[in-house]
Amino acid sequence: MKTILELLEARLVAALERAQIEVPEGFPIKVVPAQDVRHGDYQANAAMALAKRLKMNPRELAQQVLEALDVEGLATLEVAGPGFINFTITESAWSDKVAALFHDERMGVSLVEEPQNIVVDFSAPNVAKPMHVGHIRSTIIGDSLSRIAGFLGHKVITDNHIGDWGTQFGMVIYGWKNMLDQSAIDADPLQELLRIYRAVNSLCKEDPSIKDTCREELVKLQQGDAENFKIWEQCVEVSKIGLNKIYDRLDVSFDHWLGESYYNQALAPLVKALVHEGLARESDGALCVFSGEAMPPKQDPFKEKREGEWVDFPMIVRKKDGGFNYATTDIATVDYRLNEWNAHKVWYVVDARQSLHFQQLFDVSKRRGCGAELEHVSFGTILGKDGKPLKTRDGDLPQLADVLDDAIKASAAVLEEKSGHLPQDEKDELAKLIGIGSVKFTELSHHRSSDYIFDLDKMVALQGDTAPYLQYSYVRVQSIFRKLEEELALDPAAVKVSEAGEVNLARTLAKYGEVLPTVLDGLKPNILSSYLLDLAKAFHSFFEACPVLKSEGEQRNSRLILCATTGKVLKHGLSLLGIQVPERM
Numbered sequence: 001m002k003t004i005l006e007l008l009e010a011r012l013v014a015a016l017e018r019a020q021i022e023v024p025e026g027f028p029i030k031v032v033p034a035q036d037v038r039h040g041d042y043q044a045n046a047a048m049a050l051a052k053r054l055k056m057n058p059r060e061l062a063q064q065v066l067e068a069l070d071v072e073g074l075a076t077l078e079v080a081g082p083g084f085i086n087f088t089i090t091e092s093a094w095s096d097k098v099a100a101l102f103h104d105e106r107m108g109v110s111l112v113e114e115p116q117n118i119v120v121d122f123s124a125p126n127v128a129k130p131m132h133v134g135h136i137r138s139t140i141i142g143d144s145l146s147r148i149a150g151f152l153g154h155k156v157i158t159d160n161h162i163g164d165w166g167t168q169f170g171m172v173i174y175g176w177k178n179m180l181d182q183s184a185i186d187a188d189p190l191q192e193l194l195r196i197y198r199a200v201n202s203l204c205k206e207d208p209s210i211k212d213t214c215r216e217e218l219v220k221l222q223q224g225d226a227e228n229f230k231i232w233e234q235c236v237e238v239s240k241i242g243l244n245k246i247y248d249r250l251d252v253s254f255d256h257w258l259g260e261s262y263y264n265q266a267l268a269p270l271v272k273a274l275v276h277e278g279l280a281r282e283s284d285g286a287l288c289v290f291s292g293e294a295m296p297p298k299q300d301p302f303k304e305k306r307e308g309e310w311v312d313f314p315m316i317v318r319k320k321d322g323g324f325n326y327a328t329t330d331i332a333t334v335d336y337r338l339n340e341w342n343a344h345k346v347w348y349v350v351d352a353r354q355s356l357h358f359q360q361l362f363d364v365s366k367r368r369g370c371g372a373e374l375e376h377v378s379f380g381t382i383l384g385k386d387g388k389p390l391k392t393r394d395g396d397l398p399q400l401a402d403v404l405d406d407a408i409k410a411s412a413a414v415l416e417e418k419s420g421h422l423p424q425d426e427k428d429e430l431a432k433l434i435g436i437g438s439v440k441f442t443e444l445s446h447h448r449s450s451d452y453i454f455d456l457d458k459m460v461a462l463q464g465d466t467a468p469y470l471q472y473s474y475v476r477v478q479s480i481f482r483k484l485e486e487e488l489a490l491d492p493a494a495v496k497v498s499e500a501g502e503v504n505l506a507r508t509l510a511k512y513g514e515v516l517p518t519v520l521d522g523l524k525p526n527i528l529s530s531y532l533l534d535l536a537k538a539f540h541s542f543f544e545a546c547p548v549l550k551s552e553g554e555q556r557n558s559r560l561i562l563c564a565t566t567g568k569v570l571k572h573g574l575s576l577l578g579i580q581v582p583e584r585m
């Protein structure tokens with residue numbers, strides 16, 4: 001189904017042709033939603049931009065275009081201001097649109113014309129280290145972008161590139177051998193691994209000889225020592241079990257879990273190839289990739305300024321001690337994703353602090369002929385109410401599982417006030433749905449590159465730009481249908497929208513298909529979040545101004561169809577954010 005915006009753009013292009021106005025090649029002919037609906041629903045400023053190019057009077061040009069525009073039945077037109085063309089969609093066109101949306105299982109959202117293979121690299125916590133709230137952002141943003149891209153028709157491949165091979169394993173293996181509590185590892189593997197990691201970490205600080213022992217354990221692991229390898233395998237295995245518990249709570253899943261260790265065998269040959277390709281060379285005993293010298297130093301991720309001078313800032317691909325690192329693994333990972341999955345795009349949903357690493361990685365990949373579009377989908381920090389990075393009372397980074405528990409508790413309190421009468425098990429389920437939904441919506445309603453303050457009370461409130469507000473809006477729609485006494489036979493062919501509240505709701509519903517694809521423009525799920533808030537608000541204003549159950553006949557039919565379509569779009573949009581809705585609350 002074409003969106004109204006697409007229809008108008010097509011008519012506009014046809015009008016320019018009909019009026020024999022010469023449009024320069026590649027000149028954008030765009031229609032946008034009007035800022036102020038009192039002047040129309042959509043607006044085009046093409047005439048103004050064109051007039052400038054063609055040295056014509058913009059109002060005159062707009063008038064010519066207007067006369068050539070065929071929007072019979074779809075819209076009425078006016079030229080406004082210095083040469084805007086305003087489109088006011090007719091009531092009958094809104095009615096047709098609502099009827100079409102009511103039927104359409106895609107709710108007016110078209111599939112992309114050229115589906116691409118998109119690898120989404122997200123979550124990717126480090127084994128034996130806590131999955132803290134920083135990973136929450138990656139997990140939630142990555143999951144939502146994957147869902148949206150998939151719905152738009154792309155082939156999405158989700159990959160959890162966990163940090164399952166790194167220097168932490170020296171300490172973890174030492175701890176595993178000397179202080180493991182077997183019952184604790186069975187009960188809560190992430191917690192126990194974290195405990196031993198922390199304990200050994202502080203032992204190392206007190207006693208340098210333990211630090212040496214840990215380093216030896218690491219070297220043994222890297223050299224394939226059977227005992228250490230077995231311990232490592234067990235650590236990874238129990239970690240996955242622990243992580244999966246959290247992913248289940250979050251309703252997040254992955255097509256693959258190809259962690260860093262998966263690429264171990266590929267690293268030595270890769271580095272050899274890098275040297276052979278002339279990309280890496282020796283420096284101070286290490287092998288490094290240096291700048292391609294193809295851009296000014298200011299933009300070059302392989303340069304940094306030291307004491308007023310630009311100096312090399314290479315990417316180390318083999319350390320002095322012969323070990324490979326995070327960067328080497330990431331280069332190998334790009335190869336794998338290109339070769340095995342034929343990736344057209346890779347989205348790395350990772351903290352902004354890794355920006356330089358990704359700039360280097362992308363530059364190296366390009367120099368190696370990678371044709372895929374690699375993108376760092378970066379995000380900022382979650383702050384406490386004091387405006388500083390969120391910490392627990394002990395000064396640690398809060399753990400994801402605790403954050404979820406707290407959010408669920410806070411929602412339970414809100415629910416008790418509002419829905420105290422519901423049976424306890426239903427209230428428990430609701431608290432989970434709302435608590436988890438709140439954490440997700442808070443994340444997804446902020447622009448990802450900005451920091452935001454984690455305010456539990458605000459995020460679980462029923463009022464405000466929150467998940468529960470949206471979930472409640474959906475419930476409100478559902479309750480209308482529960483109150484219906486008769487068996488319902490809605491007739492979309494008879495839909496007529498005319499009152500302001502109805503038109504406004506229809507207009508907002510029709511926008512779903514226009515807004516959703518734009519989320520991928522800057523990879524910003526917050527665009528969908530704010531759309532859903534607009535939809536909920538449009539619904540509430542409609543519901544206040546236009547009685548539904550008390551209306552009759554054709555009007556009742558139309559209003560019920562508006563309600564049903566609203567429920568459908570709300571539920572669907574929230575599902576693309578990874579948020580579930582209850583049927584009552």
Ligand code: ARG
Nearest residue numbers: 121124125126161162163350
């Ligand atoms: N494990 C890393 C971390 O927690 C994130 C990995 C992101 N993905 C990647 N391909 N580098 O910081």
